[in-house]
Amino acid sequence: MSEQQTPGSRPHHVVVVGAGMAGVQTAVALREQGFAGPVTLIGAEPHQPYDRPPLSKAVLLGKAEDSAFDVDFEELDVTLRLGVEVTGLRAAAHELDTERGPVGYDALVLATGAEPVVLPGSQGVPGVHLLRTLDDAARLRPVLEHSHDVVVVGAGWIGAEFTTAARAAGCAVTVVEAADHPLAGTLPAEVAAPMSAWYAESGADLLTGARVDRVEPGAVHLTDGREIPAGAVVVGIGARPATRWLAGSGIALGPDGSVTADATLRTSLPDVYAVGDCASFPSARYGERLLVHHWDNALQGPRTAATALVEGVAPAYDPVPYFWSEQFGRFVQYAGHHTGSDTLLWRGAPTDPAWTVCWLREGVLVAVLAVGRPRDLAQGRKLVDAGARIDPVRAADPSVPLKTAAS
Known part of the structure; x- marks a missing residue:
């Protein structure tokens, strides 16, 4: 059993549960930021850790056999424990329960991702x-x-x-x-x-x-x-945080099943952090708690958690959410976060081959959706990050660079 860690102390052994993007990036970020202690990465699947976006594209169409991360875990001195299902957490003992026996930790990072919602009555039906x-x-x-x-x-x-x-x-x-x-x-x-x-x-x-x-x-x-x-x-009817195994662990979960992390991605237990699809975080930018099920969040969040683990403190994690989708010959990108009460503004007609939609909140750009207009997305993302006010007349003209619409 490992000794109890206190906020700001340096852990000796970090265990990461989940070997997807968020888990792998946590291990990488720990080493990049100088953590020299043991790091163990536990994954439920037997495969080498891999990226998920190609599964619905190149891997599915047989153009690639897998999408394994280009990470040398041996060189990083990260211990992989693959094909291991974690079944519970006993926080007082600083131990995880797994099907292969207990695993002790000093600090723990939850990166278990999300699990697909199952269509009722479809389980076990062939095909x-x-x-x-x-x-x-x-x-x-x-x-x-x-x-x-x-x-x-x-x-x-x-x-x-x-x-x-x-x-x-x-x-x-x-x-x-x-x-x-x-x-x-x-x-x-x-x-x-x-x-x-x-x-x-x-x-x-x-x-x-x-x-x-x-x-x-x-x-x-x-x-x-x-x-x-x-x-x-x-x-494909949605996904929910893969957190059922945390029932009774003492880690606070939200009504959506997410681990309710704080601004540095620390959970309700001081020596446990949560990153990626399984965790929600408070956004000062948007004034609400966000649960972001996208690749970029799984890439960015681990850096904050690693900083908190290595330094004892970290800047608040408050990103501009971003994702993309390749569908029907189009590249669709979205940055930010909008609600139904925000003002919607079109750049270009929806019948055009390429178009953009902006969302304004009291004149401030809070989100942008770009279809085939990557420049709009790149400029819009920066404007959202800056909290820029936008001239709606200029922003509605697709011939005008979006960045010049900032007032």
């Missing part, structure tokens, strides 16, 4: 797939190779990216979305409306306002009585 892991992608490859008829449940980011890959492979695709437009949990209807047309352009059928009643081998049944033939079903 039903998720797309979250390397093994998921491997199981889906034959589906694309044999051009099966596919039903995709959910028109979110993963649904759009998988549909893009499946159409490229020659599959007939029907997308079933319960809401009245794609990306309903992320974008307002008027912004998502042009994205609906992308499905039809690709040759996929998009059914909105459609709910699944049940899934059977070879078919998806909707609540309105329709039956859709399905050689395979891919479910």
